[in-house]
Amino acid sequence: MPSSRFEPSTIKNKVKREEVARRQKKQKRQDKLQRRLALAKAEADDPVAKKKRKEQNVPRTLDNTRVFDPSFLTAQPTASSSSSAAAAADAEPQASSSTTPPAPGDALPPHQQPGDESTADLAHDPFAAYFAGAADPGVPPKVLVTTSPRATRATYDFCGELVDVLPGAELVRRKKGRGFEMGRIAGWAAARGYSHMLVVNEDTKKPNAITVVYLPGGPTAYFKLTSIELSKKIHGHARSTDHFPELVLNGFVTRLGHTVGRLFQTLFPQMPEFQGRQVVTLHNQRDFLFFRRHRYAFRSTEKVALQEIGPRFTLKLRSLKKGLPAVTNVAEPKKPLEFDDFGESAEGGQAPADDMQTDAGGDERAEDQDEAGLPQHQGPSTTDEFLWMWKPELETTRRTFFL
Secondary structure, rough: OOOOOOOOOHOOOOHHHHHHHHHHHHHHHHHHHHHHHHOOOOHOOOOHHHHHHHHHOOOOOOOOOEEEEEOOOOHHHHHHHHHHHHHHHHHHOOOOOOOOEEEEEEEEOHHHHOOOHHHHHHHOOOOOHHHOOOOOOOOOOOOOEEEEEOOOHHHHHHHHHHHHHHOOOOEEEOOOOOOOOOHHHHHHHHHHOOOOEEEEEEEOOEEEEEEEEEOOOOOOOEEEEEEEEEEHHHOOOOOOOOOEEEEEEOOOHHHHHHHHHHHHHHHOOOOOOHHOEEEEEEEEEEEEEEEEEEEEEEOOOOOOOEEEEOOEEEEEEEEEEEEOOOOOOOOOOOOOOOOOOHHHHHOOOOOHHHHHHHHHHHHHHHHHHHHHHHOOOOOOOOOOEEEEEEHHHHHHOOOEEOO
């Protein structure tokens, strides 16, 4: 059935066809404007209608329609909390007041599990001691900043920006050769009182990744680094001062996100110096961490503006490891010397004197260390234990995020 609506495409004359099409589009825009003006006039008299319209007309975006990954670290936080709270409520009438508290090493029964599991995770994560007040809140954390081997000037310039951002950071150039693996450097830094180690990796003479190691026991987070813009490249940037900045974290909602957010919190002092008016922002949007640093500019008693200091860069988490980085090329210990006794040890039942003296000396040194209470030297780990690793097959849809 042919359409009853007039279509400009039926006009054969091109000039006339374009004129009619322009006239129709103009009339359509005018009708839309009149509808919007009439709606605004009606909502000005009835604020309730305006509020109801805004509640109903919510645009669908990738952020508000996200799909949480079903794994333990990246699941929806409200689901686990609500399920545990419901289980506790169902089991509460059956709980007896005469129950004894469990031992520190035992697990709680299901009806005594905390309603908010994320709170329990925060109380037992590697950063719990830092937030419990083990460190002086007025002293900035001691951070070691280094690079990958054979770094170029672009990487050192970016490391200089990191040293300027972090109050307690120190740049140490990484030496070449064997024996300077990340795992060994982390052990060296932990023995000298450093609380963090940042390693900036580069590719094609440009920084492309950052490894953040929490000392002395980990974890280790590996981030891809993109969209770097140094302070001197930002038009109208402000100059930084030595004041401790304020830290703002946005969008970290899952358990993995909480771990990453608390890792960045430990890089900055707990007590910011507000007179410096500096603020560092890490905004998580679709698992991209946008880093910005600004200064508050109070124009008047009612208005405030932000002046960017720099630098700018974007991070994306690729992996989270337990403990310190592994050293894969650790040399195997040499085999002890073996002497041919020509059958004497089998007949007499005695081992060579040299081997016995060597073993006895080693046992005596170990016993002396145990009696003195000195920590025995342990070599770096040779394998990595991943808590989480990004893989392409994890992103089943464009709405799947992990932080």
